[in-house]
Amino acid sequence: MxxxxxxxxxxxxxxxxxxxxxxxxxxxxxxxxxxxxxxxxxxxxxxxxxxxxxxxxxxxxxxxxxxxxxxxxxxxxxxxxxxxxxxxxxxxxxxxxxxxxxxxxxxxxxxxxxxxxxxxxSTAMPNFQRVKELISSIGTIRQVRFQYGQYSSRYDKFKAGEILNAFKPDMANGSLMDLGVYTLYPIISLFGSPDRIQSDSTVLHTGVDGQGSVLLSYEGMIVTASYSKIADSFLPSEISGENGAIHIDHISSPGKITLVTKQGTEDMTVNQNKPPxxxxxxxxxxxxxxxxxxxxxxxHEISLQTVELMEHIRxxxxxxxxxxxxxxx
Incomplete structure (x- = not known):
């Protein structure tokens, strides 16, 4: 092609x-x-x-x-x-x-x-497909925590008074749109649209968000998504069930998948020999x-539901x- x-x-x-x-x-x-x-x-x-x-x-x-x-x-x-x-x-x-x-x-x-x-x-990568395969092994899902924090290379200039596109509302930018989508899209892909949405954001003086957190409620399950362009995060993401948990090293680009149960920890990573x-x-x-x-x-439906969710959060x-x-x- x-x-x-x-x-x-x-x-x-x-x-x-x-x-x-x-x-x-x-x-x-x-x-x-x-x-x-x-x-x-x-x-x-x-x-x-x-x-x-x-x-x-x-x-x-x-x-x-x-x-x-x-x-x-x-x-x-x-x-x-x-x-x-x-x-x-x-x-x-x-x-x-x-x-x-x-x-x-x-x-x-x-x-x-x-x-x-x-x-x-992320959702097209073999390690995300691995996550989908493993979910049934950890029992009823109760909590999900997806996060992506990456200090923007443009934020120092923003603080100095130079406003680049990453922080302009007329470009439809900000933390939610640029990084939050990496947490919300896979949530929709795995679990569909939530029953209830609660959120909070740090809104910068230009009107875009520098960071945010979202609490999504499903029947019997609570999902949190956190994202930031003004602070780094080094924590993995996690899906927790009644029989164990799945750890994902980077939700934006899954490179390592770990299954954690009371019996111990097992590396379930799939070899990915190509660029993400x-x-x-x-x-x-x-x-x-x-x-x-x-x-x-x-x-199309995942894209539509993700856009609708982000619009609601905004x-x-x-x-x-x-x-x-x-x-x-």
């Missing part, structure tokens, strides 16, 4: 590196608003084609799919453009900021019968080859984006 990439940041670099290790994948083109940026990026990664228009790239015949790694606030319009042109889209997480826009994106995928998949790498993003790329390609419009792992904490007024119709 020939990918055209949109966005020229570090995550696109990581994507291209992962493509090299994925089966039946290559990157042939880049699209950027500025021609000089596109040319420089193409030279950096030896890409054959450059574009300053997403429409032109989609119509070129030089790509089979688009990988979007652009600001959250423009995901929806770019996804809609690609789908209308009949080009499958692997869209970076989060899919978008509102339920209305997510529904429009998914409806457009169905209307044109074109693949749309959210690029949540390679697995989502291969899942995307597999789904496309099968002629389907959604992945069986990163489904409303509870007074976090407002200009995108919130965008019409999903």
């Amino acid at each position: 020939r990918f055209g990439v949109v966005g020229t940041n570090w995550i696109t670099d990581t994507f291209i590196e992962a493509v090299h290790e994925a089966d039946d994948a290559q990157v042939t083109a880049v699209c950027s608003r500025k021609e000089e940026t596109a040319l420089s990026y193409a030279n950096k990664h030896q890409l054959a084609y450059t574009y300053t228009s997403l429409e032109a790239m989609c119509e070129s015949g030089e790509i089979d799919a688009v990988y979007l790694a652009t600001p959250n606030a423009v995901h929806h319009e770019q996804v809609l453009t690609c789908l209308a042109k009949g080009v499958p889209v692997l869209c970076e997480k989060p899919l978008t900021a509102t339920k209305a826009l997510a529904e429009k994106m998914i409806d457009t995928s169905r209307k044109h019968h074109v693949l749309l998949m959210e690029a949540m790498k 993003m390679s697995y989502e790329i291969e899942e995307f390609i597999k789904t496309a080859k099968e002629g389907k419009i959604e992945s069986s792992i990163n489904t 409303k509870q904490n007074g976090i407002v984006y200009p995108l919130d007024t965008a019409d999903g119709e």
